[in-house]
Amino acid sequence: MTEVERTRNKPVIGIIGGIASGKSAVAAAFGRLGAAVVDADALAREALDMPAIRDAIVARFGPGILGDAGQIDRRALAEVVFAGAADLAALNRIVHPFVLRRAEALIAQYRQDPAVKAVVLDMPLLIEVGWADRCDRIVFVRCDRAVRMERARRGRSMDERTVEIRENFQISLDTKAALADNTIDNNSDFSALVRQVEFIFSEMT
Numbered sequence: 753m754t755e756v757e758r759t760r761n762k763p764v765i766g767i768i769g770g771i772a773s774g775k776s777a778v779a780a781a782f783g784r785l786g787a788a789v790v791d792a793d794a795l796a797r798e799a800l801d802m803p804a805i806r807d808a809i810v811a812r813f814g815p816g817i818l819g820d821a822g823q824i825d826r827r828a829l830a831e832v833v834f835a836g837a838a839d840l841a842a843l844n845r846i847v848h849p850f851v852l853r854r855a856e857a858l859i860a861q862y863r864q865d866p867a868v869k870a871v872v873l874d875m876p877l878l879i880e881v882g883w884a885d886r887c888d889r890i891v892f893v894r895c896d897r898a899v900r901m902e903r904a905r906r907g908r909s910m911d912e913r914t915v916e917i918r919e920n921f922q923i924s925l926d927t928k929a930a931l932a933d934n935t936i937d938n939n940s941d942f943s944a945l946v947r948q949v950e951f952i953f954s955e956m957t
């Protein structure tokens with residue numbers, strides 16, 4: 753296989769699912785098998801620290817979303833933008849171009865790296881931003897609502913109402929599941945999750 757063929761054939765795997773379903777755990781499991789993970793949440797945090805983006809967000813939403821040190825308080829910002837679709841759309845117009853450019857650059861970089869077997873997109877709004885067609889495989893992480901709510905409470909200090917509000921701005925879980933090529937059940941322990949990831953990865957690489 754030539755270098756061009758290796759680059760072209762290196763699969764991109766998109767991970768989708770509900771809030772606190774375990775998408776990042778699935779992405780990390782792929783990472784341990786030799787995939788490189790593009791973490792959209794990390795890129796968004798990076799964006800919020802950039803002066804131009806920070807200033808644009810403050811200009812749109814006011815200084816009330818700033819912390820004591822002048823940085824953007826993500827929790828305060830979330831309380832504002834998840835109050836209405838127009839506010840969330842405004843934030844996305846500011847932040848998403850940077851996130852998507854960085855993601856594109858990382859995909860290109862990883863596809864050139866001979867040590868990387870695949871590229872995983874851990875991107876909560878992957879379907880919503882139109883990136884499904886960039887993926888060779890889409891994996892849906894299925895997790896019962898009660899389990900997700902408990903994980904959200906313990907891991908993110910989010911109550912059920914907060915999860916509901918945020919998921920109302922996303923496409924439905926049924927739609928996500930229907931768009932997926934594979935489904936991973938994450939209602940059991942981590943070893944069960946890993947076995948499912950290993951099976952999917954073995955099919956692709």
